[in-house]
Amino acid sequence: MTEILVEKPSEYRLFIGRDLKVPKPKVPLAIIYDPKVGYLAEKLAGVNNQQVMEAIPGGEESKSLAVYERLLRRLAQAGLPRDAEVWAVGGGTITDLAGFVAAGYLRGVAWRAWPTTTLAMVDAAIGGKTGVNLPEGKNLVGAFHPPRGVYADLTTLATLATNRFREGLVEAFKHGLIGGDWRLLEPWELHPQADALEPYLARAAAVKADVVSGDYQEQGERMKLNLGHTLGHALEAASNHGLSHGHAVAYGMLFAALLGRQRGGADLTEHALTLLRWTEAPSPPTASWPELAAYIGRDKKKRSDGLRWVVPYALGDLRLEEVPEDELKSAFAEWRELVAGYAG
């Protein structure tokens, strides 16, 4: 078992391993869980004083204000007190949703995350961002509300579809670029039973823990976590969400790698291409640069100070930069060529 300390804004620990010891706080619990990992929720409930058990299917549809309200009302009807804890058991959609329920109920009660996807283990459950979607867009409502502990039990990954398992590791790969850890750039041999999985996920989680401890409210450093996401979000939107988030980010990282190379940085494109092959990314939408730029422009409106790209210059050397339109266009032309030639 590996233990990682997140220092800010409040101290909490990440536990990564198999068959983790279940904490037993002497307070009532509300366990919000994905039925796909119902057995884990039952196990947690079995050794604790659980007062509410609520199954919510994982997926973006569950990250809604309607489900949020239903859960809050369920907690209120059960008379859950202020010292109660909410436990989230599932992938990133469940940890985002249940964390936000904890942030809102009685102006905030404690919560713990039991992430059950690779993505949630290395990314979503760490850092205290919680929230739900609106019809107008993803993650538009939420709160910063750090958990009291994160328990990544690797045994749960045995039932996760292989494509989900690998796509989650796209974010771990990204953490490798951010943290300057080349070992994270080679997940090729990993599978749920691999011995190397625990140290790999622990290293990836540690990068996120470090970044959020240094920049909790996303003023600067934390923006590096957006590597690959600017073009990635546009590709997701242009494909009508037919292209998954993991694949879209992997394509976005290839684009960022091209920008880095173009600006005099190291050549990281081969790694990004290998990642696309390993995750079996389907072809991206055929949208033109102006079409994608329009989506990017819409994203950009969410910041008032203009758009900065996360550009990788080398392993561990990522810079936030404004990039002139002609450079973006020429990197995009190269990207199209590489993508057309890659055997996905």
Ligand SMILES: NC(=O)c1ccc[n+]([C@@H]2O[C@H](COP(=O)([O-])OP(=O)(O)OC[C@H]3O[C@@H](n4cnc5c(N)ncnc54)[C@H](O)[C@@H]3O)[C@@H](O)[C@H]2O)c1
């Ligand atoms: N808060 C953050 O900082 C942050 C960061 C990154 C992503 N996110 C959010 O995370 C979400 C994506 O997370 P995700 O990919 O885990 O999605 P998810 O929760 O939808 O899980 C993916 C699928 O796997 C299933 N599943 C979960 N665990 C399983 C298991 N052990 N075995 C079998 N099936 C299982 C789910 O039912 C679902 O169908 C997005 O909503 C995204 O916005 C949040």
